[in-house]
Amino acid sequence: MTNRLFIIGAVIVAALYVFFSSIYIVDEREQAIVMRFGQITDIRTEPGIYFKIPTDIVDSVQVVEDRLLRYDIANMRVQVSGNAFYQVDAFLTYRISNARLFRERATGQLAVAEARIGASLDAALRQVYGLREFSDALSDQRAQMMQETRDLIRPDLAELGLDIVDVRILRTDLDSDVSATTFERMRAERLAEAALLRARGQEQAQSLRAIADRQAVEIVAAATRDAEIIRGQGDAERNRIYAAAYGQDAEFFEFYRSMEAYRLALPNSGTTMVLSPESAFFRYFGSDGELPEASTEFATPLPPASVPEIGTGSDQPALDGLGIEEVVPPSMTLEDGSQLEPTVGTEAPAPVEDAAPLPAPAQ
Structure with missing residues (x-):
């Protein structure tokens, strides 16, 4: 009786083993590769329950992914045209589109496929960045660069049964050495620009100061001239009046x-004077x-002398009514062709936008 129970149990276990080893289930996220003695006989891509020859000796099933997969590459140092370097982070998404090729050429292992993906993506990114200038990698050409990278690696990875869906560049930063060099170059450019603006301002200040000094000298000279003329006219009028009084x-x-x-x-100061009476x-x-x-005979009074007017030399009114001409503010032409005039009040001259390069010194 006991032997019979063992035999029945063994038969049931064998029957269950045969049953379960003859079926396999394909999930909607997977695809199955059916092989017989190592040779691929069928590819199952639709989800469901399928049957095969019992045991894994004759027929074996390898399940591979049917989902969208992702591969990342980080801190990749690439060189662009001009010997500048960038630190790049990128990733791509792919799918196993041909399970037969994937099994034959990558043994159906994702690790083998991703090793090939990493090498191809590395080479494609270096090629795409190497064709760009320093500033192009940070411009709106990024979308074109990602498309070019995808197109470069698609044919190579299609041989493994992989379909590259998309390539994305996450980060493009300057390399630490290049970043320091770029900062120093930008700093030098800003310092040079500041020195140029400062020199241009000093040039304008000296020009305006020279114009103001010239105007001051001209105004003082004109005022001194007219003052001496008026003083002389007053002395002449005084002498004429004295002469007229004496003649009367x-x-x-x-x-x-x-x-x-x-x-x-003889003021009241105690002064003693010894003179002959x-x-x-x-x-x-x-x-x-x-x-x-009193004299009864008077001479004919002298008519008042007319004071001659001091001409201003121009049709414009004098500054103070004393004959001082209004000085026309002089102007200067700088080397860049701009006109430099003295300021009026607190109004500052407009800055020069673009300065022409200085002429080379004569040999």
């Missing part, structure tokens, strides 16, 4: 001049305070 009554004029001389020469200075001291008789 010479005796009274002598008396008036003597009184002025007494007032100025017959001196002409004391002519009117012995008159007992009597004034000289």
Whole structure:
């Protein structure tokens, strides 16, 4: 009885083994490669339950992915045209489109396929970046670069039964050495630009200062000239008036001049003067305070002399009414062709936008 139970149990176990080893299930995320003695006999891509010869000795099944897979590459150092280097992060998405080729040429192993993918992606990225200038890798050409990379590796990986869906570049950064060099170059350019602007400002300041000094000298010279002319005209008018008064009554004029001389020469200061009584200075001291008789014969009064006008030399009004001409502000032409004029009030001259290169010195 016991032997019979063992035999029945063994038969049931054998039957279950045969049953379960003759079926295989294909998931919707997978595809199955059916092989008989190592030779591929069938490819199952549709999900479901399938049957094969029991046991794995005759027929064996290898399940591979049917999903979209991803491969990443990070911190890849690539060189662009001009010997500059970038640090690049990228990835691609792929699918096993031909399970037969994938089994035959990559033994159906993702590790083998991804080794080939890594080499192909590395070479394609280096080729694409190597054809670009330094600034192109950071411009709007990135989409074109990703498309070129995908097109380069597609034929190579299609031989493994892989279909490259897309290639994406995640990051493109300057290499640490290149970044430092670029920073120093940009810093030098900014310093040179600042020095140029500072020199241009100093040039304008010196030009304006020279113009202002010239204007000041011209204005002071014109004012001094006109002041001397007016002073001379005043002295001439004073002398003319004195002469006219003397011609009207010479005796009274002598008396008036003597009184002025007494007032100025004999102030109340204790001054002692030793003079002869017959001196002409004391002519009117012995008159007992009597004034000289008024003259009845007067000369014809002199008409007032007309003061000549000082011409301004131009139709524009004078600055202060004294004949000082309004000076036309001079201007200067710089080497870049721009006109430089003195400022008015607090108005600053407009900066020069683009400076022409300085001429080479004469040999």
